Amino acid sequence: MNIAVAAPLPHGPSPHASAGPTPDRAAYDALMQVMAQRSTARRFDPLHKIHDEDYRLILDAARLAPSGANTQPWQFIVITSGRMREAIAEQLTNEQRQRAAAGQGGGGTIDYGAVETAPGLMVVVADFRLSWAFPGLMNGTELDQRYHANAERVILQSVAAATTAAHLAAASLGFQSWWISVLGQEETQAALHKLLGVPADLTITDLMAFGRAAGPVTRRWKKSVADIASWDQFDMANFRSVAQIDAWMADVRRGTFSKKLK
Ligand SMILES: Cc1cc2nc3c(=O)[nH]c(=O)nc-3n(C[C@H](O)[C@H](O)[C@H](O)COP(=O)(O)O)c2cc1C
Known part of the structure; x- marks a missing residue:
């Protein structure tokens, strides 16, 4: 799929930039092609199968992401079982129903049941224990706790960097993808932990569904x-x-x- 690359910057480069040699744009243009191609879809063609090689290529991109203190605090669980996909979709739908009942309308129109028919599905797992890799006082003081909270945010940012890389890799392969956050959804997280056998020391942060979009792709x-x-x-x-x-x-x-x- 060919998508026009973004127009030149409306304000041009920095007024202080020196006129240098024209950079080789080929790699940038190829990157921008992928960036512009990436788009969230929330319903996929269930007939288009994802191959192990697709997963391998996507995960190969994810593993190259930058991370705070090079902790690489991520794990990805590839979901191939239809029963597992069904159980995950059910959990997301329950959570949404409960939120709606509690008056939290946000996202009410999204059909999380569609996760069941997404041909590609991965669960993103973070290891917040790696925040210990960051310099801290380790003495339990208030300052130490602030350092620790900050380090946990850096871990989350790092996992997001790897997840973004995975979504971009999926886009480069011609897929649309769906980033689903389960942060703060304790019940869903607990249910997914049990379902997928994820140790309590780790945290499920997001899901990534992907495949060929069913229907037209929305450019936001x-x-x-x-x-x-x-x-x-x-x-x-x-x-x-x-x-x-x-x-x-x-x-x-x-x-x-x-x-x-x-
Ligand atoms: C951190 C993060 C969390 C997201 N969580 C959800 C989510 O829980 N449910 C959902 O339907 N979309 C979710 N999205 C997708 C966004 O809604 C989508 O990226 C945004 O509307 C922009 O559209 P685009 O991806 O097509 O550019 C999330 C995206 C990000 C980056």
Whole structure:
């Protein structure tokens, strides 16, 4: 699939950048092709089978991700059993039902039952014990606890880096993917731990479903480079007040996902 690569930066490069030789764009363009191709799908063609080699290629990309202190605190469980997929989908659907009953409407329109028919499925596991690899005081003081909490965030960021690499690798192979977070969903996490035999020392953070999308692929709005970048000092034009964020959230809740945060 060929997708046009992003237009040149609207504001050009940094005003302070020196005019250097034109870099070899070929690798960048190939990377951007994949970045632009990656898109979340939430329903897949169940007839398109995923091969072991697809998993191997995706995991080979995941393992190369950067991680805090090179801890590589990730594990991926490949789900091949239809019964396991069914049980996972059921768990996600239950969680969503319970959240809806508790008045947490977010994501209410998403059909997590579709995980059952996703031909590719992996469970992402984090080892937060590796936060011990980071410098800390190890004396239980409040400062030590703050160091520790920070190290755990770095572990989570690291797992996200590997997960992103996996999603991009899937995109490069022509698949669409679905990142499903189970963070903070204690019941679901506990049920998945039991189902998949994951030791209590580890934490299931996310699922990655992938395959060929059933139906048209949605391209979601993305901020422009100017929207996210400042040069030398924070550009207050990019700062959103709480009122602006509230207004944007109201739009999102009305389903206006294409609305820009302005
Ligand atoms: C950390 C993270 C958690 C996400 N969790 C969920 C999720 O629980 N359920 C879901 O349907 N999508 C989830 N997504 C997918 C996002 O909704 C999606 O990436 C976003 O809407 C942008 O669309 P795009 O991926 O097509 O660019 C998650 C994505 C990320 C990066």
